[in-house]
Amino acid sequence: MTLSDVAREAGVSLATASRAINGSANRTVRADLRDRVLAAAAKLRYTPDANAQAMARGRTTSLGLVVHDIADPYFSSIAAGVTRAADRAGLQVTLASTQHDPSREAGLVDLLKRQRARAIVIAGGRLDDPSTTDELRDALADYKAVGGSAALIGQPVLGVDSVVVANAQGAADLARALHERGYRKFAILAGPEGHLTARERREAFVAALAELGTEVPDDAVVTSAFTHEGGEDAMRALLRSGPLPDVVWAVNDVMALGALAAARDVGVEVPRDVALAGFDDISTLRDVVPPLTTVRIPLVDIGIAATELALAEPSDEPRLTHVPTQVVLRDSTPQR
Amino acid sequence: MTLSDVAREAGVSLATASRAINGSANRTVRADLRDRVLAAAAKLRYTPDANAQAMARGRTTSLGLVVHDIADPYFSSIAAGVTRAADRAGLQVTLASTQHDPSREAGLVDLLKRQRARAIVIAGGRLDDPSTTDELRDALADYKAVGGSAALIGQPVLGVDSVVVANAQGAADLARALHERGYRKFAILAGPEGHLTARERREAFVAALAELGTEVPDDAVVTSAFTHEGGEDAMRALLRSGPLPDVVWAVNDVMALGALAAARDVGVEVPRDVALAGFDDISTLRDVVPPLTTVRIPLVDIGIAATELALAEPSDEPRLTHVPTQVVLRDSTPQR
DNA sequence: TTGTACGCGTTATCAC
DNA sequence: GTGATAACGCGTACAA
Numbered sequence: 001m002t003l004s005d006v007a008r009e010a011g012v013s014l015a016t017a018s019r020a021i022n023g024s025a026n027r028t029v030r031a032d033l034r035d036r037v038l039a040a041a042a043k044l045r046y047t048p049d050a051n052a053q054a055m056a057r058g059r060t061t062s063l064g065l066v067v068h069d070i071a072d073p074y075f076s077s078i079a080a081g082v083t084r085a086a087d088r089a090g091l092q093v094t095l096a097s098t099q100h101d102p103s104r105e106a107g108l109v110d111l112l113k114r115q116r117a118r119a120i121v122i123a124g125g126r127l128d129d130p131s132t133t134d135e136l137r138d139a140l141a142d143y144k145a146v147g148g149s150a151a152l153i154g155q156p157v158l159g160v161d162s163v164v165v166a167n168a169q170g171a172a173d174l175a176r177a178l179h180e181r182g183y184r185k186f187a188i189l190a191g192p193e194g195h196l197t198a199r200e201r202r203e204a205f206v207a208a209l210a211e212l213g214t215e216v217p218d219d220a221v222v223t224s225a226f227t228h229e230g231g232e233d234a235m236r237a238l239l240r241s242g243p244l245p246d247v248v249w250a251v252n253d254v255m256a257l258g259a260l261a262a263a264r265d266v267g268v269e270v271p272r273d274v275a276l277a278g279f280d281d282i283s284t285l286r287d288v289v290p291p292l293t294t295v296r297i298p299l300v301d302i303g304i305a306a307t308e309l310a311l312a313e314p315s316d317e318p319r320l321t322h323v324p325t326q327v328v329l330r331d332s333t334p335q336r
Numbered sequence: 337m338t339l340s341d342v343a344r345e346a347g348v349s350l351a352t353a354s355r356a357i358n359g360s361a362n363r364t365v366r367a368d369l370r371d372r373v374l375a376a377a378a379k380l381r382y383t384p385d386a387n388a389q390a391m392a393r394g395r396t397t398s399l400g401l402v403v404h405d406i407a408d409p410y411f412s413s414i415a416a417g418v419t420r421a422a423d424r425a426g427l428q429v430t431l432a433s434t435q436h437d438p439s440r441e442a443g444l445v446d447l448l449k450r451q452r453a454r455a456i457v458i459a460g461g462r463l464d465d466p467s468t469t470d471e472l473r474d475a476l477a478d479y480k481a482v483g484g485s486a487a488l489i490g491q492p493v494l495g496v497d498s499v500v501v502a503n504a505q506g507a508a509d510l511a512r513a514l515h516e517r518g519y520r521k522f523a524i525l526a527g528p529e530g531h532l533t534a535r536e537r538r539e540a541f542v543a544a545l546a547e548l549g550t551e552v553p554d555d556a557v558v559t560s561a562f563t564h565e566g567g568e569d570a571m572r573a574l575l576r577s578g579p580l581p582d583v584v585w586a587v588n589d590v591m592a593l594g595a596l597a598a599a600r601d602v603g604v605e606v607p608r609d610v611a612l613a614g615f616d617d618i619s620t621l622r623d624v625v626p627p628l629t630t631v632r633i634p635l636v637d638i639g640i641a642a643t644e645l646a647l648a649e650p651s652d653e654p655r656l657t658h659v660p661t662q663v664v665l666r667d668s669t670p671q672r
Numbered sequence: 673t674t675g676t677a678c679g680c681g682t683t684a685t686c687a688c
Numbered sequence: 689g690t691g692a693t694a695a696c697g698c699g700t701a702c703a704a
Contacts (some may be wrong), residue, residue, distance in 0.1 A: 001482060002681055006375075012690040018683065027684095030689060050450040051396065052681035055389045055696045062430070062451075071416040071619065071636070073409065080407040083433045092451065094398070095431040097419045114386040115428065117400075129540055142381050148338060228622075257623040264625075283407065286564075287593040290624045300407070338697055349675045354699060366673065388697035390681045 001046055009040035017041075021048065035153055054116065059147075063091040063307065064112035064120040068098050072227075072254065073282040074299065077152065078123050089311055091118060100227075102127050109150075111217035113143045121303070122152040125226070128194035132155065147211035151310035153302055155196045156179020161309045161319045163302050164203035167197055167279075168204035169323030170295035171251075174277065175208035176294075177327050178247055182336030183275065187220040189234040189250035189259055195226055196249045201279060206251065208235055220245060224255070231258025239266060247333060253282045260288070275333040291330035298323065337382055346376035347398055351569060353377075357384065357548060390410060390452065399427040399643065400448035400456040404434050406561075408590065410635065411617040414459050414489065417639020425647055436563075438463050445486075446565035449479045451638035455646035457639070458488040460560070464530035469493065489638055491532045497645045497655045499638050503533055503615075504540035506631035506661030507587075510613060511544035513663050514583055514629075518672030519611065523556040524620035525586035525595055527568040531562055534587045537615060541585065560591070567594025575602060587631055589618045596624070606618075611669040627666035634659065 007017035020029045029037075038044075054060040059152055063086045067075040079095070086093045094117060096108040105124060105299035112120050117176050120143065126133065140150050147163070156162035186209065193200030206216050222237050224230035231250055235258065238248065250256035256278030256305045263270055270276045270290055278285075279290075281296035312319070343353035350368055356365045356373035365373075376382075390396040399422045405410040415431070422429045430453060436441040441460060448456050452496065462469065473494045475485050485497070492498035498609075522545065527534030542552050558573050560566035563621065567586055574584065586592035592614030599606055606612045606626055614621075617632035642659050648655070 004681080007539050014682085015684085015691055015693090016689085019690090022683080028689075033690085045481070047446065047450050047478070047482070049452060049681055051387045051390045051452060052696090054685035055391060056681075056694070057699095058366045058683090060387060065431075070406070070419060071409070073407070073412075073620075075579070076409075076412040076415075078435070079431070080405065081413075081614060082437065083406060083431060087433070089437075092447065093431045095415070095419060095429045096399075097423070099420065099423075110383065111428065114383050116387060142383070146379070146383070239576060261623065270602065272608045284409075284623060287597065287676075288623050340697080350698080351675060351677095351700075352673085357676090358699080364673075369674085387696055388680090389699075391682095392697075392699040394680070609704095 001044060003046070003048070005044055005093055006037060006041045006046050009044060010036045012037060012193070015256070018034050026286070035290065042314065060116045062094050062115060062117045063310070064096060064115070065118040066093045066096045066108050066120065066122045066124060068100050068102070068124045070095060070097055073284045074122055074254065074280055075271055077281060077283060077299035081300035082121055084305050085304040085307035087157040090242075098124060102129070103132050103135070106139040109139040110166065113139070113148060114148060116146070116262060118150060118306075120148060120150040121306045121310050122150065125195055125197040126155045126157055127201070128196055149310055149314055152304045153267035153306050155200070155316060156320055157196070161312075161320055163306045163309060163321045164321060165297055165302070165323050166325045167200040170327065171201040172208035172326045173325070174249070174279070174295050176248075176253040177207045177212060177329060178277065178333060179212050179250070181329070181332070183246045184214055185245040185247070186214070187238055187245040187248045188216060188222070188257050189231055189238070189248065190221050190223050191226045191230070191251045191255065193223055199227060202253045203274045210245070210294065214223065226252060228253065228254050228258040231255030232262040236258035239268060244268070244336065246273045249277045251279055253278035253280040253285060253292065253306065256292060257284070257292070271332050271334050277333050281328060290332045293330045293333040294328050296326045296328050337380060339382070339384070341380055342373060342382050347382060347540045348373060365571050388523045388618050390425045393626065396452045397427050398451060398452040398453045398456055398644070400429050400430045400432060400451070401434045402434065402456065402458045402460060402604060404438070404460045406431060406433055406434050409620045410588070411459055413619060414639040418457055418643050418657065419637035420636075421640040421643035425643070434460060438465070439468050439471070442468075442475040444503040445472065445475040445479055447483060447552070449475070449484060452482070453484060453549055454485040456484060457642045457646050458486065459491075461495055461531055462491045462534040464532055464535070485646055485650055487642045489588060489591050489642050492538070493523065493532070494654055495654055497648075499645060499657045500640070501641045501659050502535040502661045503635055506615065506663065507537040507540040508544035509613070509661070509663045510631050511541045511583070512548065514585070514613065514669060515545060515548050515550060517665070517669060519582045519669070520550055521583070522552045522582040523573070523574055523581040523584045524552060525556070525567055525584060525591050526559050527562045527566070527587045527591065529559055534562060562588060562591065564594040567591030568598040571595035573599035575599070575604060580604070580610045582668070582672065585613045587615055589614035589616040589621060589628065592628060592630070593620065607668050607670050613669050628662050628667035629666045629669040632662045632664050639657060641653060
């Protein structure tokens with residue numbers, strides 16, 4: 001089952017067998033010999049050993065993908081894009097999950113470095129936590145030092161190629177659109193304190209409203225985890241805390257869905273009692289009632305873009321791929 | 337950055353460096369030497385090359401996972417279980433996607449064989465297509481011939497270890513539960529013609545109803561793709577074809593959600609105008625209104641079970657892990 | 673306990 | 689065009 005076996009069976013040298021099967025660069029093999037080798041390989045059910053090839057060639061054929069939770073529709077859509085792009089490039093995807101623990105990202109990068117993955121795509125959001133960020137930055141630097149290339153989705157804080165989503169733009173557009181629909185009393189489910197994407201969206205949203213003369217009171221901004229459960233918790237807190245706002249905006253869809261569930265649990269109906277909006281336009285939304293207003297990010301395309309970025313020729317300075325966002329107004333935020 | 341570099345830096349032999357870093361089996365290294373090696377490794381930012389280790393040891397540390405579409409919540413939940421179990425076993429997960437084309441499964445197994453993955457978990461459903469099945473069976477046989485072990489989720493038709501879901505049991509239970517709630521006129525969104533899981537569920541459902549004296553007319557059983565879109569198509573066909581049944585049952589949740597959307601589009605309301613049920617209890621359901629009656633499968637646990645099965649000591653005959661199902665009655669199928 | 677040397681399966685370099 | 693043979697980075701008998 002090794003190439004030597006095939007070579008012996010075909011009565012040629014190891015080198016010839018290799019060239020016949022792999023189709024070496026400039027060296028070409030005589031037709032009859034090639035046929036004999038191929039026949040022998042088929043007969044012996046020979047499959048090349050990718051590890052050995054990687055050793056000999058000095059490069060692997062695998063690409064790493066780091067996510068927080070593959071069951072989250074946000075990440076699974078990105079993963080779909082990454083697998084598709086990787087497939088086209090002839091690479092295998094190694095899926096690494098932090099299981100919601102951002103501090104594990106650096107360790108996963110190390111693991112992918114061991115594996116000498118050709119490139120790494122990091123899909124998780126950055127946190128405003130110096131030690132975690134530093135660890136990741138170091139891990140990525142080490143990885144690049146051995147010839148790897150990485151791309152991340154989110155804030156380009158690490159000096160690596162990044163796919164940058166127009167979070168601020170989208171959030172501001174959404175704020176204006178909601179204001180235009182007549183909303184004035186806002187509440188925000190803001191996500192975790194130090195989550196950069198959450199912060200970026202929230203700040204832009206608040207700023208856009210301020211420009212329109214509408215303030216969001218501090219006690220109408222509630223922090224929580226960036227998850228479904230976090231959205232539930234935050235919404236429950238909001239519902240307990242006083243009179244309802246006109247509209248609740250969650251900094252991502254998964255949280256908005258959690259909020260929707262929490263509201264439903266206590267008989268608060270969307271949009272009758274309160275309007276609701278999210279961010280991301282995850283595929284789950286197509287099955288949610290009422291249809292949720294959100295800001296669309298092309299998640300699959302982002303996965304593809306990040307993969308292509310990670311696979312591109314290395315450049316001296318970090319490249320950025322900017323991805324536009326688009327407000328999608330749906331029934332959860334009707335005209336007032 | 338190779339082990340030789342570390343050995344030289346530490347002033348020891350390659351073998352000693354290897355033993356110090358890897359912590360070899362019975363050989364032990366004197367404390368001071370070990371410290372010197374570790375220090376040198378840290379200083380040089382050395383990371384072992386997993387490929388080289390795999391070559392030398394004769395086994396890799398990667399596990400293959402084959403799905404049809406990672407963005408589908410059914411597969412992404414299974415994937416979450418697989419990654420968790422693999423992580424615990426110290427293995428990396430290689431994600432391979434057929435992009436909805438079952439005939440690609442065999443090719444993906446070959447790819448994972450090249451990579452000499454320790455084990456493979458195949459999550460896609462079997463089709464009643466001899467040539468596709470044969471190809472997969474052959475690919476798996478070849479894979480096992482080189483020492484790999486595989487487990488699949490679904491019908492144990494291939495002579496490999498399998499996680500077997502009690503589809504028939506669950507479907508029959510559901511049929512009886514719906515009958516008990518007063519439903520008599522059924523329609524079934526049956527999925528693709530040759531899809532074994534779909535067939536298994538449908539047949540058990542129909543048989544259970546028959547035992548209760550209720551027949552499902554042939555024209556109330558409509559085939560379609562096993563996807564959201566398939567559910568939409570099938571539901572549309574059903575809505576066009578005549579008077580509404582009491583209840584529509586889709587053989588999986590994703591299709592049921594498609595059906596729900598199709599109904600909504602034409603103003604048919606669930607459960608007021610027609611009741612609706614599914615199968616799987618995918619996590620998406622928590623955000624769907626009305627709450628959908630379904631049959632619960634513990635998807636994450638199945639991923640874990642399949643991984644453990646694939647990683648278990650090889651046995652002479654295929655092992656089966658049986659997974660029970662549980663009917664979950666919700667508002668989409670109220671008492672009549 | 674430590675070191676030497678071979679082997680893992682393949683590619684690439686060099687003669688022929 | 690073909691065939692030896694030296695890498696690739698590491699683990700591990702075997703000898704010391």
